[in-house]
Amino acid sequence: xxxxxxxxxxxxxxxxxxxxxxxxxxxxxxxxxxxxxxxxxxxxxxxxxxxxxxxxxxxxxxxxx
Amino acid sequence: xxxxxxxxxxxxxxxxxxxxxxxxxxxxxxxxxxxxxxxxxxxxxxxxxxxxxxxxxxxxxxxxxxxxxxxxxxxxxxxxxxxxxxxxxxxxxxxxxxxxxxxxxxxxxxxxxxxxxxxxxxxxxxxxxxxxxxxxxxxxxxxxxxxxxxxxxxxxxxxxxxxxxxxxxxxxxxxxxxxxxxxxxxxxxxxxxxxxxxxxxxxxxxxxxxxxxxxxxxxxxxxxxxxxxxxxxxxxxxxxxxxxxxxxxxxxxxxxxxxxxxxxxxxxxxxxxxxxxxxxxxxxxxxxxxxxxxxxxxxxxxxxxxxxxxxxxxxxxxxxxxxxxxxxxxxxxxxxxxxxxxxxxxxxxxxxxxxxxxxxxxxxxxxxxxxxxxxxxxxxxxxxxxxxxxxxxxxxxxxxxxxxxxxxxxxxxxxxxxxxxxxxxxxxxxxxxxxxxxxxxxxxxxxxxxxxxxxxxxxxxxxxxxxxxxxxxxxxxxxxxxxxxxx
Numbered sequence: 245x246x247x248x249x250x251x252x253x254x255x256x257x258x259x260x261x262x263x264x265x266x267x268x269x270x271x272x273x274x275x276x277x278x279x280x281x282x283x284x285x286x287x288x289x290x291x292x293x294x295x296x297x298x299x300x301x302x303x304x305x306x307x308x309x
Numbered sequence: 310x311x312x313x314x315x316x317x318x319x320x321x322x323x324x325x326x327x328x329x330x331x332x333x334x335x336x337x338x339x340x341x342x343x344x345x346x347x348x349x350x351x352x353x354x355x356x357x358x359x360x361x362x363x364x365x366x367x368x369x370x371x372x373x374x375x376x377x378x379x380x381x382x383x384x385x386x387x388x389x390x391x392x393x394x395x396x397x398x399x400x401x402x403x404x405x406x407x408x409x410x411x412x413x414x415x416x417x418x419x420x421x422x423x424x425x426x427x428x429x430x431x432x433x434x435x436x437x438x439x440x441x442x443x444x445x446x447x448x449x450x451x452x453x454x455x456x457x458x459x460x461x462x463x464x465x466x467x468x469x470x471x472x473x474x475x476x477x478x479x480x481x482x483x484x485x486x487x488x489x490x491x492x493x494x495x496x497x498x499x500x501x502x503x504x505x506x507x508x509x510x511x512x513x514x515x516x517x518x519x520x521x522x523x524x525x526x527x528x529x530x531x532x533x534x535x536x537x538x539x540x541x542x543x544x545x546x547x548x549x550x551x552x553x554x555x556x557x558x559x560x561x562x563x564x565x566x567x568x569x570x571x572x573x574x575x576x577x578x579x580x581x582x583x584x585x586x587x588x589x590x591x592x593x594x595x596x597x598x599x600x601x602x603x604x605x606x607x608x609x610x611x612x613x614x615x616x617x618x619x620x621x622x623x624x625x626x627x628x629x630x631x632x633x634x635x636x637x638x639x640x641x642x643x644x645x646x647x648x649x650x651x652x653x654x655x656x657x658x659x660x661x662x663x664x665x666x667x668x669x670x671x672x673x674x675x676x677x678x679x680x681x682x683x684x685x686x687x688x689x690x691x692x693x694x695x696x697x698x699x700x701x702x703x704x705x706x707x708x709x710x711x712x713x714x715x716x717x718x719x720x721x722x723x724x725x726x727x728x729x730x731x732x733x734x735x736x737x738x739x740x741x742x743x744x745x746x747x748x749x750x751x752x753x754x755x756x757x758x759x760x761x762x763x764x765x766x767x768x769x770x771x772x773x774x775x776x777x778x779x780x781x782x783x784x785x786x787x788x789x790x791x792x793x794x795x796x
Contacts, residue, residue, distance in 0.1 A: 252652070252655045255654075255655050256651070256654040256655050259654070260632060260635075260636070260654045261636050262632070262635050262636055262639075262651065262654055263639075264651055265635075265639045265640075265642070265644065265647035265648060265651055266644045266647065266648050267648075268644060268645060268648035268649075268703045268704070268710075268711060269644075269647060269648035269649075269650075269651035269652070270651075271648075271708055271711060272648055272649060272651065272652045272711055273651060273652040273655065275652070275711075276652050276655055276656075279617070279620070279621065279656070279660070282613070282616065282617035283617060283660055283663070285613060285617065286613075286614055286617055286618075286663075286667075289614065289667065290663055290666060290667055291670065294666040294667060294669070294670055295666055296662065296665035296666050296668070296669075297669075298666075298668075298669030298670065299505075299665070299668040299669040299672065299728065300506065300551075300669075301669060302668075302669035302670070302672040302673045302676075303504065303505065303506060303551070303672065303728055303753040303754075304551075304553075304753070305673060306672060306673055306676035306677070306680070306752055306753050307504075307553070307752060307753040307754040307755075308751065308752050308753065308754045308755035308757075308758060
């Protein structure tokens with residue numbers, strides 16, 4: 245088995261008690277590598293002060309007037 | 310087939326209120342189409358004809374008694390089967406909730422009932438609102454009314470199909486990554502995903518607390534405007550709903566696009582797009598130009614970040630909601646649903662919080678850069694010609710099928726992460742006879758503006774009036790409402 249996929253399956257089983265339900269699930273789990281690469285490309289963009297609650301404020305700040 | 314079923318929601322409601330048509334006649338007209346077309350399309354999960362007839366008769370009595378009538382008076386509707394009505398079945402498209410009857414009623418259902426509408430059934434949908442195609446293992450796949458082997462779009466598949474096939478005047482859908490706009494596009498109807506927080510989600514099955522939205526699929530932008538005016542606004546039972554005044558969306562539809570700045574993204578939304586889709590977009594923007602809009606290409610900032618983060622939030626939240634069932638009864642999910650949820654359990658919490666934390670700053674930067682240059686964005690709703698159900702069947706297809714499946718929602722997902730309102734409306738057909746959708750997006754709470762653009766477009770085009778060939782009485786593709794008399 246692909247070592248990356250094996251690691252993912254072990255992590256999910258250990259942390260959540262959930263096993264791969266089927267082959268498409270395994271294929272899509274192996275595809276998590278694309279999420280890792282996408283997040284790698286964003287490294288350094290998160291500011292120290294950024295916090296989740298700023299989204300609703302941004303909606304109001306940028307709203308149609 | 311009755312012409313009454315070809316009326317728009319607004320025409321139908323206004324005709325009942327004026328006493329020109331009886332509510333029972335509207336119901337009968339829809340039911341005739343339902344019986345003719347639904348066996349081929351599979352858009353419904355449950356129906357309550359006796360209850361609907363009683364509601365229609367009560368609506369007619371109210372007209373006769375000169376009672377105060379709401380803007381949706383006497384209009385029969387069925388909705389995606391995830392809008393709770395106390396004591397009524399709500400399957401959420403799933404085997405797990407096949408026999409589930411909620412104890413509460415969704416705020417949007419209550420608001421539409423107060424406006425005079427009533428519910429005659431629950432519509433087919435992707436299991437737990439989790440696919441963009443219309444596949445459903447438990448209740449059967451939904452079929453495209455224009456070409457049945459092709460996808461309907463999802464997850465509000467039955468909503469798009471029933472409105473397109475003239476057995477529903479309007480249907481609520483839900484949109485977490487495109488689930489209103491995709492079936493609107495694929496079925497040739499008009500659907501709006503409102504601004505995040507614009508419409509209450511109380512009593513609606515959750516998929517992603519952060520990205521779920523409630524909105525209508527209808528024949529026209531004017532219909533969407535009427536429903537939005539009824540359902541939008543603060544709801545104390547949904548603390549995430551915004552306390553922002555609700556305009557009369559219908560009153561804003563004046564057809565005037567003079568001075569409007571329309572941006573067509575130069576990249577990303579057209580990456581890998583099929584030529585018929587690009588050509589339809591070009592023709593659509595020409596229509597807007599003829600109405601006075603200025604159309605220009607625009608570069609969109611931060612799209613890689615939007616794409617990276619947008620996919621993480623809803624997957625992590627959906628996986629969280631379903632964790633216990635995924636442990637206890639994974640076999641009760643369709644393979645494509647459990648297979649898609651499974652990887653999300655490996656997404657680190659730090660990724661999830663990063664995606665949430667950057668959402669506000671990214672929205673602000675995006676809005677400042679884009680909406681200082683243009684008022685709305687125009688893109689295809691789906692970049693490619695529609696695939697078939699077989700080509701996107703993850704359960705039975707070869708490796709790689711999931712990529713074709715996920716590509717369907719590439720152009721809709723960004724607006725869920727950004728929280729922006731977006732409407733999809735029909736703007737042509739692909740070589741397989743399936744509709745092509747035009748997506749118009751605007752800044753937060755710009756529903757009135759994007760509906761105004763959509764309505765103006767529909768004043769000069771007839772894509773939204775065409776009947777799908779599944780309704781055999783009208784196979785010529787011509788507009789169906791010519792010569793209709795309500796007298």
